[in-house]
Each structure stands twice: as C-alpha cells, then as structure tokens.
Amino acid sequence: MTASLKQAWGRAGDVFRGHRVAAGGAVLLTLLVVLAVLAPWIAPQNPYDLQQLDILDGRLPPGSHAEVSGITYWLGTDEQGRDMLSAILYGLRISLMVGASSTAIALCAGTLLGLMAAYAGGFIDAAIMRVADLQLSFPSILVALVLIAVFGRGVDKVIFALVIVQWAYYARTARSVALVERRKEYIEAARSLGLPPLRILLGHLLPNCVPPLLVVAALQIAAAIALEATLSFLGVGLPITEPSLGLLIANGYKYLLSGTYWISFFPGVALLLTIVAINLVTDHVRDALNPRLQR
Template sequence: MTNASSPWRDFFVEFSRNRVALAAGIVTLLIVVVALAAPLIAPQDPYDLARLALRDARRAPGFVGSGGYVHLLGTDSQGRDLLSAILYGLRISLQIGAISGAVAFTVGALVGTSAAYIGGRVESLLMRIVDLQLSFPAILLAFVIAAILGQGRYQLILALIFAQYAYFARTAHGAASAERQKDYVEAALSVPLKARRVVLRHILPNSLPPLIVVATVQVASAISLEATLSFLGVGLPPTEPSLGMLIANGFQYLLSGRYWISIYPGIALIIFIVSLNLVGDQIRDQLNPRLQK
C-alpha cells in the first residue's frame, strides 16, 4: 500500500515546492468549492425572477436592496446581486469547461490512439482531418458552430467539444505512436490480443501523462472560449448569468461610470483562468522530465 501511494505523495510534495503553483492550486480549489456551493452561499438566486426588482438595477457596491440585504458588489442591469451572479457564473463556467473538456479528452484520445494503432490510410486520413482543424483558430470554429446551433448550454458544449478534441487527438497520436513501437505492445500483439484490449489496456494508459497536461490547459481554454462566445452573443442566452454574459451586459455602462457590472466578473474570470494555467504549467513540468531544471 505504501509503495502504491508513493508516486502520488512524491508528486504533491514536488508540486508544493513551487509556491506560485501551490498558491494557484489553492485559489483554483477555493473557486471550485465556492462555485459548487453557490446555491448554498449566494445571497440571491439569479434564476428566481420573482426576487429580482428592476428598481434595484445598476446599483453601486454596498447598496441595500429591496430584499433587505447588502449588495456587496452592486447589481447588474437586471437587478441581480452581482456577487450571487458571479458565483453562479463561475459554477456555469466550471460545468461547461469540465464537461466539454472531459468529452473532448475522451473523443480526442480515442481518435488519436486508434489512428496510431491502425496505421496506414486510416491514420493518414484521421490525422489530416485533425491537422486541417488545428490550422483554424479554436475561437473561429467554436463561433461558427455555436452560431449554427444557436444559443444554449448544450449547444455551446457541443461547439467547444468540436473546437477542442483535435488538440487531444494530436497529442494522443504522438504519444501512442511512440508506445506502439515498444516491445510490450509487440508482445501483446503476438499473443494475439484483441485490438480493443491492446488499445485500451496497454497503449492508452501509457499515453495519459501528456493528455493530462493538455486537459488542464484546455479546461481553462474552454472557460475562456465560453466567456468570449457569450460576450459575442452566440454562447449562453441573456438569462444565464455566465461570466461572459455578465461582462457583456455591463460593457455598455462602462462609460457612464457603472464599472462594477463588467469589472468584477472580469476579475473573477481572469483569476480563475490564470490559476488554472499556473497549475497546468506545474503539472506539465513535473510530467515532462525534459522541462525540469
């Protein structure tokens, strides 16, 4: 039992030595916990239209609303408590980023690993499709698909999956191609074992480290893409208090001095994305010995 848990313990010990990464990890964990607990700790439910009052709209931070409580960060253009909207927005962004990232991870890993195992024309065809997709910016692909599918949470998730899976497929193909040439895979093929078993139980598990690194980056990328698409009006509908939608709703009021409607959601988004990227950078350095000093 001790030997089995030793690699994980060593990983976390090395991770904790980088104070910046450790701080980013704590911030990320805190944001995740706060986002998941939003229904319990938020002063107001932004989805409850009966509790919203237009007379409370665009009020400055510290305003005491008709509900009897203090709006610490003010209210947005719809009269929603901005702190509550940010907590729910973080929750929505986390859900969309995690779901789209997990599905894109699965699809991309299977495509890349299968292509490396099959080889030949199938490999060439699949990788040409992946390379063609990677030649376009992810935001452009996501924007086009989201515009075609229309506004909505599930439509946005599908658009993000399509825009991200190619990164996992290319990474998985490179790792699986290297594993495919190793002796243990050749021995498994000589038995012979079923192709599905060789891919899922031998090649894919040993290709996971680089995929995990890409996953940490892509989750942050998915959250950024969701905010961008919602800001551009092709992501979530206006009734969804996502961070991108909150920023978009307050953008028109910046010049009138009502900065808090856009600034505070923007700060929350930046902190979340930067923390995720710092954690991903540290994980990448630890899983890739060539990057270690």
C-alpha cells in the first residue's frame, strides 16, 4: 500500500472517530450487513421453504402468534403466510449481494478502460470516452430496462445490466485522475526504464486513482441497490423465487388501501435505512479523502 493510500485511510479513520453521524452510519451499515449474512441462521423461518409456510397465517398483523408453528410474527406476514422479518432479512441479503457484486465488477472494468484511455490516448481514448458519453446521455433506468428486456430476468441478468449502467462512471473518474498522473516524473521514469504498459497501469497509475474510485464505488452501491429495487418493483428485476427488498415492497403494494400496510412498509424502511447508512458513510469518507472538502 502506497503512502498516499495510508494517509487517505488515516484521514477516513479520523472522520469516523470525530463525527457522530458518520460513526452512526457505519454502525448501522455494519449491523445491516451482519444481519444479511447471518439471515439463514437468525431468521425465524425460511420464507421460501413451502413446508414452513401456512396459508392460514396470511396477512397477519405485526405481533401475531402462530398457533401451529409457535412463531411470533413481530412484523406480520404477507399474503402467503411468510414471516415479514425473515423475508426482509433474506431480501436484504440479496439486495446487498446484487449491489456489491455489480459495483465490484463495474469498478474493475471501468477502471481498466479508463486507465487504458488515459495512457494510450488517441483513437483508443476517443473511442472509449465516446461510448461512455453515449451511455451517460441516457437515463440509467432506461438502459437497465432495455438490457433486461433483451436478456430476460434473473440475478445474473440484473447484475449484468447494473454493470453496464455503472462502468462509465469509473472509466471517466479513472481517466481524469490518470491524465494528471501520466505527466508526472515517475511515469516518465517508468517509461524510460522500459516497463511494460500493463505494469505501469497497475503498479503506478492505479494506486493513485484508488481514493476517488473508492468514493464513487461506495456511492454507486447505494445507487445500484435503489435501481435494482426499482426494477424489481416494476416486475422486471429479480424473480419471485429470489426476491429483494424492492420485490417485497411490490408484493404488498396492492394491499395498502385495505389497511395491510406492513407488507410494504417494513421492507421499505429496511431499504431506506440501507441506502441512508451507505450515503452517510460515503459522504464523510469523501470528505476524508479530499482535503478541500474537510471542515
């Protein structure tokens, strides 16, 4: 790890130690991630195991007690008799997995393309940036809808669509930072020593691009989770066998006017807390990594 990265992480640590809002967001985000990872072991039931469901327990209000299974439905049940607390834990697990996976893949692909564009210049730079500009000119939800309509529904299809939507942000960020770094003496020295281009990209340019890319990636996780929830709410995202928080919200939408609010309300609260926690953390990490934004 370079000295600049160590200083950046040190500044980030100072922000969390000195800012209660950032620390609270970090604690909340950590708690949500732990709950999602441990969902199969801490959830009262497996909401997608038909043997554990009872249709007679459908649409029970929060705090109801099942006489047959003995489960207390602290957040109520949906129309199929699934425990909403268990469904939220499993849905949070899928939402975080889709958001983190798509962001990680887009980060790697976009960063590599951005570094190649900045280092090579000329036709390669123009081609990559024109494709990125063309994609960014369209709304993200429209691009994702078109891709899912072409390739179909499924977790892998949604991740692929989110990667295509996100990569241009990382490519432009990496290129802008690399254009400044490539003119510095250590890059010229590496070239004069005859180092291969790939080694210069990964060993010299990449470490100096990491701080801004991490901030963009953290922000894009929240955006990816929100976009996936929107797609699932519209019925074109994840299938019913692998529901996320967005699909859970959609399942209870038709019951809102009948007073069965909890089917949509509690998954909506979980989605809101997840996005808020990510934004709180990344907002202050951005301040730490950019001295000009520090108060």
